[in-house]
Amino acid sequence: xxxxxxNNFLFTGAEWSHATLEKTYKAIEEIALEDLGLDVYRNQIxxxxxxxxxxxxxxxxxxxxxxxxxxxxxxxxxxxxxRKGYQGLAYxxxxxxxxxxxxxxxxxxxxxxxxxxxxxxxGHNHFFKNNYLYRQWTxxxxxxxxxxxxxxxxxxxxxxxxxxxVEEMLDAAHALMDYGVFRYRxxxxxxxxxxxxxxxxxxxxxxxxxxxxxxxxxxSRADKPDEADEEIQRRRKLxxxxxxxxxxxxxxFSPVLETWQREILHIVRTISQYFYPQKQTxxxxxxxxTFVHYYIVNKLYDLGLIGEGALLxxxxxxxxxxxxxxxxxxxxxxxxxxxxxxxxxxxxxRMCTEPTDEDRLWFPELAGSGDWRGALKYAWANFRDExxxxxxxxxxxxxxxxxxxxxxxxxxxxxxxxGIHDEAGxxxxxxxxxxxxxxxxxxxxxxxxxxxxxxxxxxxxxxxAQDHVPLDARQRDETMRHLRRLWGYNVQLxxxxxxxxxxxxxxxxxxxxxxxxxGDKG
Amino acid sequence: MFHRFIDRxxxxxxxxxxNRQRFLRRARARIKEVVNKSIQERKISDAGSGEVITIPxxxxxxxxxxxxxxxGNRQRVYTGNRQYQAGxxxxxxxxGGGHGSGKDGSDDGEGEDDxxxxxxxxxxxxxxFEDLQLPDLVKTSLREVQTFKxxxxxxxxxxxxxxxxxxRTMRNAYGxxxxxxxxxxxxxxxxxxxxxxxxxxxxxxxxxIQCLAKLEAEMAALQRKLNVVPFIDPIxxxxxxxxxxxxxxxxxxxxxxMDVSGSMGEREKDLAKRFFMLLHLFLERRYERTDMxxxxxxxxxxxxxEQTFFYSPETGGTVVSTALxxxxxxxxxxxxxxxxxxxxxxxxxxxxxSGDSERxxxxxxxxxxxxxxxxxYIEILDEREFxxxxxxxxxxxxxxxxxxxxxxxxxxxxxxxxxHSDIYPVFRELFSAKKEKLATR
Numbered sequence: 001x002x003x004x005x006x007n008n009f010l011f012t013g014a015e016w017s018h019a020t021l022e023k024t025y026k027a028i029e030e031i032a033l034e035d036l037g038l039d040v041y042r043n044q045i046x047x048x049x050x051x052x053x054x055x056x057x058x059x060x061x062x063x064x065x066x067x068x069x070x071x072x073x074x075x076x077x078x079x080x081x082x083r084k085g086y087q088g089l090a091y092x093x094x095x096x097x098x099x100x101x102x103x104x105x106x107x108x109x110x111x112x113x114x115x116x117x118x119x120x121x122x123g124h125n126h127f128f129k130n131n132y133l134y135r136q137w138t139x140x141x142x143x144x145x146x147x148x149x150x151x152x153x154x155x156x157x158x159x160x161x162x163x164x165x166v167e168e169m170l171d172a173a174h175a176l177m178d179y180g181v182f183r184y185r186x187x188x189x190x191x192x193x194x195x196x197x198x199x200x201x202x203x204x205x206x207x208x209x210x211x212x213x214x215x216x217x218x219x220s221r222a223d224k225p226d227e228a229d230e231e232i233q234r235r236r237k238l239x240x241x242x243x244x245x246x247x248x249x250x251x252x253f254s255p256v257l258e259t260w261q262r263e264i265l266h267i268v269r270t271i272s273q274y275f276y277p278q279k280q281t282x283x284x285x286x287x288x289x290t291f292v293h294y295y296i297v298n299k300l301y302d303l304g305l306i307g308e309g310a311l312l313x314x315x316x317x318x319x320x321x322x323x324x325x326x327x328x329x330x331x332x333x334x335x336x337x338x339x340x341x342x343x344x345x346x347x348x349x350r351m352c353t354e355p356t357d358e359d360r361l362w363f364p365e366l367a368g369s370g371d372w373r374g375a376l377k378y379a380w381a382n383f384r385d386e387x388x389x390x391x392x393x394x395x396x397x398x399x400x401x402x403x404x405x406x407x408x409x410x411x412x413x414x415x416x417x418x419g420i421h422d423e424a425g426x427x428x429x430x431x432x433x434x435x436x437x438x439x440x441x442x443x444x445x446x447x448x449x450x451x452x453x454x455x456x457x458x459x460x461x462x463x464x465a466q467d468h469v470p471l472d473a474r475q476r477d478e479t480m481r482h483l484r485r486l487w488g489y490n491v492q493l494x495x496x497x498x499x500x501x502x503x504x505x506x507x508x509x510x511x512x513x514x515x516x517x518x519g520d521k522g
Numbered sequence: 523m524f525h526r527f528i529d530r531x532x533x534x535x536x537x538x539x540x541n542r543q544r545f546l547r548r549a550r551a552r553i554k555e556v557v558n559k560s561i562q563e564r565k566i567s568d569a570g571s572g573e574v575i576t577i578p579x580x581x582x583x584x585x586x587x588x589x590x591x592x593x594g595n596r597q598r599v600y601t602g603n604r605q606y607q608a609g610x611x612x613x614x615x616x617x618g619g620g621h622g623s624g625k626d627g628s629d630d631g632e633g634e635d636d637x638x639x640x641x642x643x644x645x646x647x648x649x650x651f652e653d654l655q656l657p658d659l660v661k662t663s664l665r666e667v668q669t670f671k672x673x674x675x676x677x678x679x680x681x682x683x684x685x686x687x688x689x690r691t692m693r694n695a696y697g698x699x700x701x702x703x704x705x706x707x708x709x710x711x712x713x714x715x716x717x718x719x720x721x722x723x724x725x726x727x728x729x730x731i732q733c734l735a736k737l738e739a740e741m742a743a744l745q746r747k748l749n750v751v752p753f754i755d756p757i758x759x760x761x762x763x764x765x766x767x768x769x770x771x772x773x774x775x776x777x778x779x780m781d782v783s784g785s786m787g788e789r790e791k792d793l794a795k796r797f798f799m800l801l802h803l804f805l806e807r808r809y810e811r812t813d814m815x816x817x818x819x820x821x822x823x824x825x826x827x828e829q830t831f832f833y834s835p836e837t838g839g840t841v842v843s844t845a846l847x848x849x850x851x852x853x854x855x856x857x858x859x860x861x862x863x864x865x866x867x868x869x870x871x872x873x874x875x876s877g878d879s880e881r882x883x884x885x886x887x888x889x890x891x892x893x894x895x896x897x898x899y900i901e902i903l904d905e906r907e908f909x910x911x912x913x914x915x916x917x918x919x920x921x922x923x924x925x926x927x928x929x930x931x932x933x934x935x936x937x938x939x940x941x942h943s944d945i946y947p948v949f950r951e952l953f954s955a956k957k958e959k960l961a962t963r
Contacts, residue, residue: 021527046528055537070584072545075538076639080574083640106531167544175585326602335601404603406612408596417610420603433599444587463587469594471587478585 008304014109021113028118031299036292037373038126041100041140045121048103053090054079056103061093063101064147066154068170094120096128098140111310115317118296123289130381131284133277143274150267157260169261172482173247173268178443180247180269181276236450242462243448245269255457256488280384280439287341288380294318294342324401347397348375358395385437393430405429410468444471457489464498470505471495480509546645552577553641576636673767681761690760698758704751705744713741774809775857776802779845779868782818782836786871790902793939794869795832797900801867809863815852819845821875825852842874842920843881850889864894872901872918879923886927891934899924899936907940
C-alpha cells in the first residue's frame with residue numbers, strides 16, 4: 001500500500017531539484033487556481049544563496065536599489081545576527097511586481113520549498129494583485145523599471161556631484177520618508193521614459209492634490225481670527241497648504257534645492273509610496289499567504305501527493321510561524337501578524353461552513369453561507385488591517401487569543417484593564433486592536449502649514465498629537481536638522497494636542513541648531 | 523517558453539559591497555575610536571582577531587518623526603489573559619517605561635543602544651594600520667628579486683645524475699627495445715638451454731647436429747642484435763628538470779632585545795611586550811613569514827623562547843652590548859640578509875654598565891645597522907621620569923649613546939614611553955610615512 005502511494009509523491013526526501021520544483025509548482029498551481037480560485041501575477045521564482053538573501057534583506061527586500069550607507073548598516077547588523085546564530089533567515093522574500101518575483105533560499109529542503117511556493121508565489125501574489133490598496137497605490141508593472149531608473153540616476157548623481165552630497169540628500173530624504181506619501185489619492189503610474197522627460201514638470205500633481213477637505217480641519221478660523229488674513233490664505237493656497245506630503249512640498253517649493261536634489265526627493269517618495277500599502281496590510285498579507293499555504297499543503301497531502309514526513313516538516317515550520325506567545329512570555333513582542341491573520345481567516349472559513357449561534361448573531365451575512373472562498377477573496381480584496389479587524393475579528397478568535405485591553409493614561413498611577421474577552425469587552429477590544437493598526441495613529445500626524453516666502457522664509461510645521469502622545473524629542477530634533485537642510489531656511493515645529501488644542505512643545509531649528517524650545521510636556 | 527525558475531546562485535555575491543563601504547566610511551571615526559581603544563585595552567595577541575565591535579549609534583542613526591516611547595494616553599491589546607477582569611488596576615513599572623516586555627514604538631528602530639556588527643579581519647587591521655608604513659621598504663622592497671625558488675619543470679635529456687628519473691628512462695628504453703625487436707632475455711635463455719642440452723648428449727644424430735648448428739647460428743644472430751640494441755641507450759635517459767624561479771623576498775625576522783635585569787619590573791616588561799607584539803603584528807601582515815628571536819640580557823645575553831623571555835625572573839647587572847653580540851651571532855648563523863628582512867626592537871629602562879655604551883655604538887654602527895631594515899629602541903620610564911626627560915637631548919648614558927647612532931642612520935629610531943597609551947602613538951610615529959620622509963632627507 002505504502003509503496004503504491006509512494007509512486008504518486010511529487011518528491012521524497014529533503015533534496016530538491018529543478019524537476020521536482022517544476023512538478024510541485026504545477027501541482028500547487030492547480031490547487032491554487034482551480035480549487036481556491038486565486039488570481040495571480042505570472043510567477044518568477046529565483047533560487048538564491050544565503051548571502052544573496054542577506055543582500056536582499058539589506059536593500060529593503062527590493063531586487064534593485066540605489067546605494068546608501070544605511071543599507072550597509074542593515075547588512076552588517078543582519079549578518080552578525082545570522083552568523084552568530086541569533087537569527088535565522090527568512091525562507092523567502094516576495095516582491096510586489098509583475099511578474100511576481102519570489103526569492104527561495106537554496107538551503108530550503110524540498111518540503112520547505114513547497115511551503116514557500118504556496119506561501120509566496122500564490123498567497124502573497126494573490127494579495128498583491130487583488131487588494132485595493134496595492135491596486136491603487138502601487139504599480140506592479142512599472143516598479144522594477146522605475147527602480148532601475150532610480151538606481152542609475154542616483155549613481156549618476158554620485159559621479160557628478162560627489163557621493164557625499166548625494167548621501168546628505170538621501171539621509172535627509174530618508175528621515176522624512178514616512179511623509180512622502182499622498183494618503184488620499186492614487187499616485188500616477190510609473191514610467192521611466194516619462195520620468196526622464198518630464199522630470200521637472202509635475203504641474204498635474206498640483207491640480208490633483210487640491211483637496212477641499214482641508215477647509216474642514218478642526219482648527220476653525222474663529223479660534224484664531226488673525227489667520228483669516230487674506231494674504232496668508234492666498235499664500236497657503238498657492239503653496240497648496242496645509243500639506244501632509246512633506247517631501248512633495250520640499251521637492252516643489254524648497255527655495256534652495258537644485259534640480260537633481262529635487263529628483264532625489266522624488267525618487268525617495270516614490271519608493272515610500274510603493275511601500276505604503278505594505279505597512280497597512282501586515283496582518284492581512286501574511287494571514288492570506290499563511291492561510292493559502294496551509295490549505296494547499298493539506299490538500300496536497302489529501303491527494304496523496306506528499307508524504308507524511310514532508311507534511312510534518314511543513315507543519316512544524318508552520319506552527320512556529322503562527323506561534324502567539326502570551327503577554328508574560330519573554331518571547332512576547334506584540335501580536336504576531338501571521339498568527340492573527342491566519343486565525344482570523346480560518347475563522348471566516350469556519351463561520352461559513354460550521355457556524356455557531358454566536359456567529360449567526362455577529363456575522364449574519366457570513367454564518368452558514370458555505371462560500372468561504374468567496375468570503376475570503378472579498379475580504380482580501382477590500383480591506384486593510386484596521387478595517388479587516390474591525391469588520392471580521394470574532395468573539396471566537398478573541399477568546400482563543402484571550403485578548404485583553406489595557407489603557408495607560410499618562411496622569412494615572414496605574415494601568416487599567418478596560419476590557420477582556422467577554423461579552424462586555426468584545427467590541428472594546430476589537431475597536432482598540434483595529435485602531436492600533438491604523439497608520440494614521442501609528443505615525444505622527446505632521447503637516448506643513450505655512451511658509452512665508454516673502455518674509456523670513458521660515459517653514460512652519462504642525463504636529464497634531466493624538467491622545468497626547470509626544471514625538472520622540474531626540475529623533476525629532478535630528479529630523480528637523482535634515483528638514484532645515486532641505487528647506488534652506490529656519491524650520492519650526494509645533495506640537496498641539498488634537499483634542500484640547502493645547503500647545504505641547506515647540507521646536508525652532510535655525511542655522512546654529514535648536515535654539516528655542518518651549519513648552520515641552522507643556 | 524518563459525522560465526519560471528531562475529537560478530541566481532551564480533550571480534555576483536557582493537551586491538551590497540558598495541553599501542558596506544559607504545557604511546564603513548560613514549562610521550569611520552567611531553569605528554576607529556573603538557579599534558584604537560580595543561588595542562590598548564585587550565590582550566595584544568588578540569588584536570588581530572577581534573572582529574565583533576560595538577560602536578555608539580551617534581552619527582549612524584536614521585532619525586524619523588516617531589512617537590516617543592513614553593507619554594500620552596495609550597491603549598494596547600495583549601494576548602494570553604489569565605487573571606484579569608475588566609476594571610482591574612495594574613501598577614505601572616517605576617521606570618515609567620513600556621508595559622511588559624514589549625518593544626513599544628520601536629519595532630524598526632535601533633533605539634539608543636549601541637550598534638554591534640562584525641568587521642572582517644582585513645577591515646580591522648586596515649583601520650589599525652591606517653597610514654602606517656614600514657620604512658626602507660624600498661631598499662629590500664617586496665617586489666625586489668633576491669631569492670630563487672626551485673620549481674619542477676618537466677624533464678630534460680641532459681642533467682645531473684642525481685636528478686635521473688628512473689621511471690621515465692626505463693619507460694623510454696622499453697619502448698625502444700620493443701620497437702627495435704631486441705630479443706628478450708627469456709628467448710636467449712631458451713636457446714642457450716636447448717644448445718646446452720644438445721651438447722650434453724654424446725652421440726648426436728644427424729638431425730640433432732643440424733639442429734645444433736641452426737641453434738648456434740640463431741644464437742649468434744641474437745647476440746649480435748643484443749649488442750646493437752642495448753638494454754639502456756643514452757637516448758633513453760631522462761632527468762628531472764628544475765627551474766629556478768625568482769621569488770620575492772617575503773620573509774622577515776624580528777629580534778626582540780630586552781633588558782631583564784632587576785630594574786625591569788612587571789610594568790616595564792608589560793610595556794615592552796605590547797610594543798613587541800604590535801611590531802610583530804605589523805610584520806606578520808607585511809611578510810609571508812615572520813620569525814621571532816627573543817634575546818634577553820643582564821650582564822650576559824642568551825636566546826630564549828617567548829615564555830622565558832617575558833616571565834622568567836633573572837638577576838644580574840646590565841651589559842647591553844652582550845645582547846647585540848648575541849644578535850649578530852644569530853643573524854650570521856641563521857638569517858642571511860639575502861633571504862631575510864631583519865628588524866630589531868630593543869626595550870630597556872636605559873641603564874647600562876658604565877663604559878659599555880661606547881661598545882654598543884661601535885657594534886651598532888659597524889655590525890648591526892648594515893644588516894637590519896630597521897632598529898627601534900624604546901626606553902621605558904617612570905611616569906615621573908617621563909616628564910623630566912621630555913627633551914630628547916638629555917638622558918642616561920645609553921640614550922645619549924644611541925642618539926649618536928640615530929643621527930647617522932635614518933633607519934634607527936628611539937623613543938621614550940611611560941604608560942600603555944603611549945605605545946600606540948610611539949608605534950605610529952616610528953613607522954609613520956612622515957618619519958620616513960624626514961629620515962630619507
